[in-house]
Amino acid sequence: xxxxxxxxLAGLTAALLTTTAMLAGGADAQDKKWxxxxxxxxxxxxxxxxxxxxxxAEAAKHPEVELIITDGEDKTEKQVADVENLIRQEVDSLLVxxxxxxxxxxxxxxxxDAKIPxxxxxxxxxxxxxxxxxxxxxxxxxxxxxxxxxxxLGGKGKAAxxxxxxxxxxxxxxxxxxxDGFHEFTDKEPGIKYLLDQQSGDWKQDQAYNIMATALxxxxxxxxxxxxxxxxAYGAYLAxxxxxxxxxxxxxxxxxxxxxx
Numbered sequence: 091x092x093x094x095x096x097x098x099l100a101g102l103t104a105a106l107l108t109t110t111a112m113l114a115g116g117a118d119a120q121d122k123k124w125x126x127x128x129x130x131x132x133x134x135x136x137x138x139x140x141x142x143x144x145x146x147a148e149a150a151k152h153p154e155v156e157l158i159i160t161d162g163e164d165k166t167e168k169q170v171a172d173v174e175n176l177i178r179q180e181v182d183s184l185l186v187x188x189x190x191x192x193x194x195x196x197x198x199x200x201x202x203d204a205k206i207p208x209x210x211x212x213x214x215x216x217x218x219x220x221x222x223x224x225x226x227x228x229x230x231x232x233x234x235x236x237x238x239x240x241x242x243l244g245g246k247g248k249a250a251x252x253x254x255x256x257x258x259x260x261x262x263x264x265x266x267x268x269x270d271g272f273h274e275f276t277d278k279e280p281g282i283k284y285l286l287d288q289q290s291g292d293w294k295q296d297q298a299y300n301i302m303a304t305a306l307x308x309x310x311x312x313x314x315x316x317x318x319x320x321x322x323a324y325g326a327y328l329a330x331x332x333x334x335x336x337x338x339x340x341x342x343x344x345x346x347x348x349x350x351x
Contacts, residue, residue: 127176132164166193190261232271250281251313258318298325
């Protein structure tokens with residue numbers, strides 16, 4: 091099961107179960123229209139756009155549910171305002187997929203203090219008072235990418251090559267976990283060299299393109315690119331293709347999105 095499918099199923103199901111339990115004792119429980127708010131960080135990133143489609147499709151199976159999705163426009167301050175608005179709407183449950191851990195912690199705590207069950211998706215916040223966290227093991231994902239990189243570069247004990255790593259958002263835990271997991275394997279190989287120092291593409295294809303274009307100008311030999319998600323890996327590939335060097339480089343991305351190739 092893909093990560094987005096797990097998140098949308100687990101997140102919405104958990105919210106439904108919790109609101110059901112809350113309302114079970116009420117006389118109007120069966121007639122209640124459950125209002126579930128979902129604060130999404132952005133609708134532009136392909137994985138997020140598909141996530142929204144999936145969770146809307148899941149919610150459509152439940153006529154008793156009103157699902158409100160807000161778009162944080164990839165801005166912490168906008169997402170904070172969105173969550174504050176959902177709190178004012180007195181939603182029965184709240185799903186939050188934060189842009190940044192620290193930036194969303196305060197408003198998540200406001201929702202918790204308002205007795206709203208909060209489900210944090212994909213990226214965590216800096217409190218454990220929420221109802222449930224639903225997310226992948228990004229360190230494990232990073233390890234899989236690192237193990238594969240070692241294989242592509244010659245195998246355990248023999249791997250060698252110049253690696254470009256393009257980070258996701260520096261303020262997000264998944265980016266750090268995907269970095270740490272990757273390096274658990276690649277750092278054991280003295281022949282692997284890293285060409286960049288924490289260059290963040292902020293999960294975006296165009297920013298990764300620019301990072302890669304600069305790396306290509308500054309380095310005659312690049313053997314492998316590790317992007318923390320598929321759009322960034324693809325952006326790096328396009329930059330290499332425009333420079334006529336894509337056939338000399340191997341690319342690793344994360345999320346398994348269709349059509350990223």
